[in-house]
Amino acid sequence: MQLTINGKNHIYSGDGEMPLLWYLRDLQGLTGTKFGCGAGLCGSCTVHLDGAAMRSCQLPMSSVEGQSVTTIEGLSADGEHAVQRAWREHGVAQCGYCQSGQIMQAAALLAETPKPSDEDIDAAMAGNICRCGTYARIRAAIKAASAAGGRS
Amino acid sequence: MKLETFDRIDNISRRGLLGAGGVFVLAMGLPRAVLAQATEPPKYGADAQSGGWRDDPALFVAIGEDGTVTITCNRAEMGQGIRSSFAMVIADELEADWARVRIEQAVGDEARYGNQNTDGSRSMRHLFLPLRRCGAAARTMLEQAAAKRWGVNVSEVAARLHEVVHRPSGRTLGYGALAKDAAALAVPDHRAAVTLKAPAAFRYIGSTDVRAADGVAMTTGRAGYGIDARLPDMLYAVIARPPVYGGKVKSVDKAAAQAVPGVVQIVDIPAPALPSAFQSLGGVAVLATNTWAAIKAREALTITWDDGPNGTYDSVAYRAELERSARAPGQVSRSDGDADAALGKAAKRIEAEYYIPHLAQAPMEPPMALARTSADSCEAWACTQDPQAARDLIAEALKIPVAAVTIHQTLLGGGFGRKSKPDYVLEAALLSRAAGGKPVKVVWTRQDDLHHSYFHTVSLERLEGGLDASGRAVAWRHRSAAPSIGSIFGPDPKHQLPFEQGMGLRNVAFAVPNFQAETCAASAHTRIGWFRAVSNIPHCFAVQSFVAELAHAAGRDPKDYLLDLIGPDRTIDPRAMGDTTNYGEDPARYPVSTARLKAVIAAVANGVGWGRKLAPGRGLGIAAHYSFVSYTACAIEVSVTDGQLVVERADIAIDCGPQVNPDRIRSQMEGSVVMGLSLATLGEISFKDGRVQQDNFDGYELTRIDAAPKITEVHLVGGGAWDAPPGGVGEPGVPPVAPALCNAIHAATGKRIRSLPIRDQLSS
Numbered sequence: 001m002q003l004t005i006n007g008k009n010h011i012y013s014g015d016g017e018m019p020l021l022w023y024l025r026d027l028q029g030l031t032g033t034k035f036g037c038g039a040g041l042c043g044s045c046t047v048h049l050d051g052a053a054m055r056s057c058q059l060p061m062s063s064v065e066g067q068s069v070t071t072i073e074g075l076s077a078d079g080e081h082a083v084q085r086a087w088r089e090h091g092v093a094q095c096g097y098c099q100s101g102q103i104m105q106a107a108a109l110l111a112e113t114p115k116p117s118d119e120d121i122d123a124a125m126a127g128n129i130c131r132c133g134t135y136a137r138i139r140a141a142i143k144a145a146s147a148a149g150g151r152s
Numbered sequence: 153m154k155l156e157t158f159d160r161i162d163n164i165s166r167r168g169l170l171g172a173g174g175v176f177v178l179a180m181g182l183p184r185a186v187l188a189q190a191t192e193p194p195k196y197g198a199d200a201q202s203g204g205w206r207d208d209p210a211l212f213v214a215i216g217e218d219g220t221v222t223i224t225c226n227r228a229e230m231g232q233g234i235r236s237s238f239a240m241v242i243a244d245e246l247e248a249d250w251a252r253v254r255i256e257q258a259v260g261d262e263a264r265y266g267n268q269n270t271d272g273s274r275s276m277r278h279l280f281l282p283l284r285r286c287g288a289a290a291r292t293m294l295e296q297a298a299a300k301r302w303g304v305n306v307s308e309v310a311a312r313l314h315e316v317v318h319r320p321s322g323r324t325l326g327y328g329a330l331a332k333d334a335a336a337l338a339v340p341d342h343r344a345a346v347t348l349k350a351p352a353a354f355r356y357i358g359s360t361d362v363r364a365a366d367g368v369a370m371t372t373g374r375a376g377y378g379i380d381a382r383l384p385d386m387l388y389a390v391i392a393r394p395p396v397y398g399g400k401v402k403s404v405d406k407a408a409a410q411a412v413p414g415v416v417q418i419v420d421i422p423a424p425a426l427p428s429a430f431q432s433l434g435g436v437a438v439l440a441t442n443t444w445a446a447i448k449a450r451e452a453l454t455i456t457w458d459d460g461p462n463g464t465y466d467s468v469a470y471r472a473e474l475e476r477s478a479r480a481p482g483q484v485s486r487s488d489g490d491a492d493a494a495l496g497k498a499a500k501r502i503e504a505e506y507y508i509p510h511l512a513q514a515p516m517e518p519p520m521a522l523a524r525t526s527a528d529s530c531e532a533w534a535c536t537q538d539p540q541a542a543r544d545l546i547a548e549a550l551k552i553p554v555a556a557v558t559i560h561q562t563l564l565g566g567g568f569g570r571k572s573k574p575d576y577v578l579e580a581a582l583l584s585r586a587a588g589g590k591p592v593k594v595v596w597t598r599q600d601d602l603h604h605s606y607f608h609t610v611s612l613e614r615l616e617g618g619l620d621a622s623g624r625a626v627a628w629r630h631r632s633a634a635p636s637i638g639s640i641f642g643p644d645p646k647h648q649l650p651f652e653q654g655m656g657l658r659n660v661a662f663a664v665p666n667f668q669a670e671t672c673a674a675s676a677h678t679r680i681g682w683f684r685a686v687s688n689i690p691h692c693f694a695v696q697s698f699v700a701e702l703a704h705a706a707g708r709d710p711k712d713y714l715l716d717l718i719g720p721d722r723t724i725d726p727r728a729m730g731d732t733t734n735y736g737e738d739p740a741r742y743p744v745s746t747a748r749l750k751a752v753i754a755a756v757a758n759g760v761g762w763g764r765k766l767a768p769g770r771g772l773g774i775a776a777h778y779s780f781v782s783y784t785a786c787a788i789e790v791s792v793t794d795g796q797l798v799v800e801r802a803d804i805a806i807d808c809g810p811q812v813n814p815d816r817i818r819s820q821m822e823g824s825v826v827m828g829l830s831l832a833t834l835g836e837i838s839f840k841d842g843r844v845q846q847d848n849f850d851g852y853e854l855t856r857i858d859a860a861p862k863i864t865e866v867h868l869v870g871g872g873a874w875d876a877p878p879g880g881v882g883e884p885g886v887p888p889v890a891p892a893l894c895n896a897i898h899a900a901t902g903k904r905i906r907s908l909p910i911r912d913q914l915s916s
Binding site for chain 2: 015017018019022025026027029030031032033034035036037038039041042044071072073075076079084087088091093094095096097098099100103121122123125126127128129130131132133134135136137138139
């Protein structure tokens with residue numbers, strides 16, 4: 001099967017049940033997408049699938065044939081997506097492990113809802129656990145990214 | 153029998169228990185006089201840590217000819233920002249341009265780098281001064297090199313932002329140009345030839361403008377954690393471990409697992425003797441060419457287990473055991489006056505029992521390690537808080553010299569105490585040997601992490617208070633029943649060790665004339681270990697909840713009642729409260745100050761608007777605590793509507809002395825609030841038939857963004873004097889959160905929560 005990752009075409013002929021997460025990490029060496037639970041409960045593995053935020057641990061390779069995947073590595077060429085900039089300006093990250101997923105989720109939110117309310121933010125981000133508890137700054141950074149134009 | 157061997161150990165790592173001759177001194181009754189240390193003066197702080205401390209710039213500072221300053225950090229980065237803070241201190245004294253500083257992690261080598269165990273909120277409190285001296289010494293050497301090059305007196309030159317200036321002539325030389333000459337000079341004797349900066353000249357220390365060292369990497373997916381370590385031809389290992397602590401494999405059918413494509417090898421790991429300390433729990437390991445294949449193949453193993461002695465561990469039944477234990481006299485931990493008599497004579501007598509179940513640290517990155525083992529050496533990459541412990545453990549297990557074990561420390565995707573135990577690093581080393589030297593990465597799934605952690609202890613705290621006719625507390629008796637961390641290292645002490653008692657059981661700074669604290673027996677049936685703030689969590693939950701209960705019984709405002717209980721401004725020698733541990737610090741240098749405790753209470757009370765009129769269904773709660781030689785307080789406003797709890801606002805204050813990296817102190821407090829709310833409202837690890845009942849984040853829930861406080865306000869208190877003794881930051885924020893929350897719930901609803909997690913208790 002064929003799929004596109006960060007703009008590059010790939011051909012895969014292995015176990016169709018393998019979650020996209022492990023294909024990205026183990027077979028492609030794209031380790032920015034993280035493993036936190038393997039059950040779609042924590043959001044650490046969030047990628048964009050044809051633009052939509054999805055949990056890659058819940059996407060078997062067979063289900064992503066012909067689709068276009070964007071990982072954290074491909075979100076921007078230079079780390080300067082509005083969300084990434086806002087994250088740094090607000091010192092959001094503590095251990096940083098969940099933040100790839102948080103950033104991907106936030107970017108998808110802003111792409112769809114450029115001016116999210118507090119309720120929109122909480123609802124969109126509730127699937128992404130942060131054990132370090134950076135939620136207050138995540139909210140602030142999303143608002144700042146939104147104010148800065150939000151999409152790129 | 154006096155347990156002197158434990159007196160000055162605040163962090164009972166296995167290495168901390170080894171005496172001078174490598175003799176394992178945990179065995180009760182072994183006279184400390186056997187070791188030479190008996191006649192030495194007591195050691196405190198960084199001096200008492202294995203490996204001690206270093207301030208030699210040759211170890212921590214390297215300057216390239218292009219001027220790049222590379223700082224080697226000897227502490228684990230797990231979100232507390234130590235990499236940045238560590239480098240900021242050196243860079244400041246060094247007069248380095250922060251934009252030209254890069255940071256590397258030291259390999260595990262305490263003989264070289266000093267203590268590297270990142271635990272106990274010790275890093276900055278132990279290293280602030282050594283790091284300043286290190287930077288200042290390096291700066292001095294650069295100035296000396298420049299003066300020599302110019303042929304002038306060193307008093308005429310000054311280092312300023314990555315260059316040395318000759319003041320009379322204005323000539324400058326950049327650090328890159330001076331690096332080689334400076335490195336050839338002798339490191340100055342710190343106490344004589346090195347001048348620390350005047351604080352007014354600080355550029356980075358105390359600043360909120362310093363760009364975090366790993367910010368770009370962490371926002372672009374380029375940060376390297378334990379799970380990300382890779383080597384060519386690496387195998388991935390997933391291990392089926394005995395579901396019960398002390399269990400082992402009875403029989404295993406590997407055929408189906410062997411047949412899964414990608415599986416290379418299946419290895420039996422022997423179960424350890426109990427207590428298992430840092431040993432692997434053993435089991436059956438599947439080695440495969442990718443993680444998915446290893447996970448699938450493990451599922452295909454058919455294993456029957458011999459559960460061993462803990463096969464009937466049941467949390468419901470165990471709670472009843474703890475209650476029975478706490479309802480009878482225990483071993484005295486502290487005794488002032490005569491609490492027994494005073495309780496008998498009291499005008500009003502209140503009693504309450506508080507229960508907190510086991511908790512799992514559950515860092516977002518589960519334990520991970522990669523190792524490559526040859527016949528006589530081992531190289532590993534791991535997200536470990538204690539690389540030297542990993543080194544020692546692997547050397548012993550593989551029967552190779554410690555010098556032959558190299559531990560590379562990656563970033564940690566959270567630690568919270570779980571990753572100070574190197575069992576998973578040992579697993580990787582063992583499996584690489586079993587795989588003939590191929591690199592093996594051991595992957596713990598979330599289920600593995602929740603089933604096989606070193607859990608926060610489980611506890612039942614029984615408080616009894618006696619009030620006089622005016623409502624003043626005249627008697628206080630606290631019986632604490634909880635299994636001890638000591639149980640994983642040696643014979644189960646069944647009573648909390650002095651360092652656990654010194655976490656808010658005995659060292660409570662109240663002016664109550666009759667104060668008694670006791671430990672009651674509790675056996676351990678699983679691995680118990682450090683969870684951020686450790687025994688401060690249950691002790692503070694009970695003490696600060698009980699204060700509010702006493703206030704209620706006396707018909708008084710809880711904040712005023714707490715302040716009255718603390719009493720007048722004074723400093724208290726921890727030893728006067730029976731505490732000989734005081735987080736490893738000198739009691740003369742770190743007495744307990746009631747004024748500082750009252751100041752953080754005032755800060756949060758002020759912040760939350762204590763005393764204002766609230767709408768029905770809303771309430772305020774407050775709690776304060778001394779831990780890790782810092783002072784913290786939390787005030788929370790909740791609303792409860794139709795049984796639904798909303799945390800409207802949380803104020804949290806810390807007085808940690810000097811505030812080296814204020815933004816990271818704030819973020820640690822913000823994060824502590826969330827972690828405190830999580831343990832208060834949701835998270836519980838329970839056992840049935842010896843097994844953990846929670847498999848993932850559906851069973852072991854964690855607070856998410858939609859349950860975080862609507863407003864979080866952090867108050868940094870004190871911090872004016874740079875030469876004041878620094879306090880810990882990573883852990884002290886956690887303990888006061890749960891009691892503040894439950895006190896707020898009581899104020900809002902009249903319902904008193906004494907058993908965590910809250911979960912559905914408000915809907916009834």
